[in-house]
Amino acid sequence: MRKYVFISLILFLTACSTSSKKGGTSNVSQDQNDISSESLIEDSSAEKSGKTSEKNKIQATQRDNLKSEKNTSDPSNLYSQLNTFIKQQNEVAILDEGSKILMKKPNDTKALNAMAMVYYKRAQYGLAKDLLYKAIKFQPTYEVYSNLGIVYLATKEQTEALQSFKKAxxxxxxxxxxxxNAGSIYIKEHDYDKAVVALEIPYKKGIRDYRILNNYAVALTAQGKYEQAESVYKEALKQSSNSRELLLNYSILLIDQLKRYQDGLDIIQKLKFIGLPDGARSKVQELEYIARKERK
Structure with missing residues (x-):
């Protein structure tokens, strides 16, 4: 297999759940139902209601704090305000409410995790790590390990990130x-067998984000599972028909592996119309040359 392919490093964040339910709402695709119900950092496409000003957020926090004072004696209400602020992505309120919870429960994993992800978003990675380390010490959960892995990626500690994802x-x-996220790293390391095992988890759960599908198809191609890889590429293109990376990778499969030269040329023509990915011009020219030569 030619190694010139585009992969997607996909970062999703998880937040500790206070519910026994395992479902949730996806950050990226409406077809994803199991990524995270309380993600603190979402793609801009998820912000359908517009941004709230910092002043309004603070005012809303003050009003909610008055209400929360009446509920602090009831353990079932301990996280009600924090959950609300997480859904609102209100960083100021998350830090404030998280601090209040830690005053009552100094080792509370939910509060530590939520606050850590605010610091991650602010690129305060040291603070984020400290809070996640503390959470792991007292109550290691898969959500905390997953988010620690993402922080490690931000600080370019890929080995540590992979270990955290594996622990999760x-x-x-x-x-x-x-x-x-582990699957993305395995592909970067050209460990395609492990990548397939990892990426089968979201795929079998019905998650169809095109970036995940792209990585899965790349790994399947490396294993020689060409027909299965093509099926996955087709699924991905239904989600993002103009993804330049998807189109290029699919054309590589069609021309280099499946020897379907005209189909590959058709994809390349579409890719050239949309615009080539950065650094892909020489590869596209090579694919075109091979396809036109072998088609004769």
Whole structure:
């Protein structure tokens, strides 16, 4: 297999759940139902209601704090405000409410995890790590390990990130977030067998984000499972028909592996119309040359 392919490093965040339900709402695709119900950082496409000003957020926090004071004696209400602020992505309120919870429960994993992800978003990675380390010390959960892996990626500690994702999967074999991110790393390391195992987790759960599908198809191609890889590429293109990386990788499969030269040329023509990925011009020219030569 030619190694010139485009992969997607996909970062999803998870938040500790206070519910026994395992479902949730995806950050990226409406077809994803199991990534995270309380993601603190979402793609801009998920912000359908517009951004709230910092002043309004603070005012809303003050009003909610008055209400929360009445509920602090009831353990079942301990996280009600924090959950609300997580859904609102209100960083100021998350830090404030998390601090209040830690005053009552200094080792509370939910609060530590939520606050850590705010610091991650602010690129304060040291603070994020410290909080996640503390959470792991007292109550290691797969959500915390998953988010620690993402922080490690931000600080370019890929080995540590992969270990964190693997630990998360050990604790929860159905953890789509960690499996997705681990799969991306395995592909970067050209460990395609492990990548397939990891990426099968979100795929079998019905998650159809085109970036995950792209990585899965790349790994399947490396294993020689060409027909299965083509099927996955077709699924991905239904989600993002104009993805330049998808189109290029699919054309490589069609021309280099499946020897379907005209089909590959058709994809390349579409790719040239949309615009080539950065650095892909020489590869596209090579594919065109091979396809036109062999087609005769």
């Amino acid at each position: 999967i050990e604790l929860n074999p159905d953890d789509n977030v960690s499996a997705t």
